[in-house]
Amino acid sequence: QENIRVGSPDGNIIFSCKLVNSAPVYSVAYKGNILIDASALSLEFDDGKFADHIKIRKPLLRDATEDYTLPFGKTSKVHTQYREGVLTLEETVQPFRKVDLIVRVFNDGMAIRYHFPQQAKRSTFTLLDENTTFRFTKDPIVHALLLPNYTTSHEGLYTHLPLSKITKDTLMDMPAVFECKNNIYVAITEAALLDYAGMYLSKHDDVLVSKLSPLPKQNNVKVKATLPHNSPWRVMLIGDKMNALFESNIITTLNEPCKIKDISWLKPGKTTFPWWNGNVVPDTLNAPGNNFVTAQYYIDFCARNKLEYHSVVEYGLHQWYMDDGVGFQPGPHADVTTPVPGLDMKEICDYGAKLNVGIRVWVHWAALYPKLDKAFALFEQWGLKGMMIDFMDRDDQEMVNIQNEMLQKAAQHHLHIQFHGAYKPTGINRTYPNEFTREGTLNYEADKWNPEGISPDHDLDIIFTRMLAGSTDYHLGGFRAVPPSKFKTQYTRPLMLGTRCHMLAMYAVLENYLQM
Secondary structure: OOOEEEEOOOOOEEEEEEEEOOEEEEEEEEOOEEEEEEEEEEEEEOOEEEOOOEEEOOOEEEEEEEEEEOOOOOOOEEEEEEEEEEEEEEEOOOOOOEEEEEEEEEOOEEEEEEEEOOEOOEOEEEEEEEEEEEOEOOOOEEEEOEEOOOOOOOOOOOEEEEHHHOOOOOEEOOOEEEEEHHHEEEEEEEEOOOOOOOEEEEEEOOEEEEEEOOOOOOOOOOEEEEOOEEOOEEEEEEEOOHHHHHHOOHHHHOOOOOOOOOOOOOOOEEEOOHHHHOOOOOOOOOOOOOOHHHHHHHHHHHHHHOOOEEEEOEEOOEEOEEOOOOOOOOOOOOEEEEEOOOOOHHHHHHHHHHOOOEEEEEEEHHHHHHHHHHHHHHHHHHOOOEEEEEOOOOOOHHHHHHHHHHHHHHHHOOOEEEEOOOOOOOOOOOOOOOEEEEOOOOOHHHHHOOOOOOOHHHHHHHHHOHHHHOOEOOOOOOOOEEOHHHOOOOOOOOOEEOOHHHHHHHHHHOOOOEEO
């Protein structure tokens, strides 16, 4: 029951864990500076808290080296080393539950996860709360997106305040960046979000506590699962320069290797998105609409300008498929397998193939999911290359599983995915690289309706926070740049704040494998 230490290969990061009054607490130090101190770890199940009356078995320690490749990413070859410790926590009183705390410490950060092993008289579990805490020793400056509740598209302006000034019980989205004393930077996020609820942070008595998104139509149950089971990794990226956080590959490393045997069909690139500019076509175009004539115009443009993809989205504020809903929300007879009259998707895909331009579509997740297998098979038959899936706005366990199911089945039909109205990446693009990008950002699309516009300062917030999690989707390509005094909202040909040079630079600065 002594202090258990797991250090990074270079010795700069030290994770320590011990029991205080039979309850596990941990600390994290970087180059001798204690960043996180005496932070409690506890879990609350439907049959009681797993918080004290705990003993820790002798830890299993190992050194690991891993090399892998990414088909696209900030680097093609990843070489990583870490030290791992497996700490088995056991209750000394009824019901004698066991939970393994797995710790991995890298040179540029660390991560912990809970492993719920198979055990006697238990085959399932129901988790009400996961109380992973982060007690910062000093009062760091927080750079984070604060949210009103769990139903969110993760879009908003970022807050920059000392942790002591953050209102208690406010949900803090991840990644959140903490600017600590001695020029040390810490980012907290999660990796390998699979069959579990998405995590947020919330301040209680100056301590940050993990908060999990509840399952729909109730507030108490966060996770239901069979044993054995894993939580996602709770990740801390750590460095004394911000670039160390940018360059880290911890998040993909904590995910499983690629499960797609043949990835030769995967092709990142640039894409049109006609809704974004307002379906602009020449006045001389015959019969503009969701039809072959309009698609042909855009495909020809893509071919001339070496854009890899054209997206078929909507026209006249009605999506390309049959739907009796309002405002792009699916109605009772929404059918993503039936294009609107006059739209032949195979004809468009065949024409695009002749010019080496891939065709993509936009779909509302709730219209797609009930017909997922039929739709994906038909999309592959037409020749589609991928799609944007939109309006999920949740990260509870049910929605996490829906997204991962859509991603896996899309891979079986050679379709790439761009998630919109979705939570941050958690590195699953290593396992399923057909996940090209995710939104979870307030971005330039809002210039069509936000009277203040999206500022270049906000772009920097995104780059230094949200982008740390991975590929960051943004509605790029707006070049009608004006100063704030001349900005106004317009749905067609939207205006932009900043300069054209800034807009071009965003293509280079953003990590994104499907730029608009």
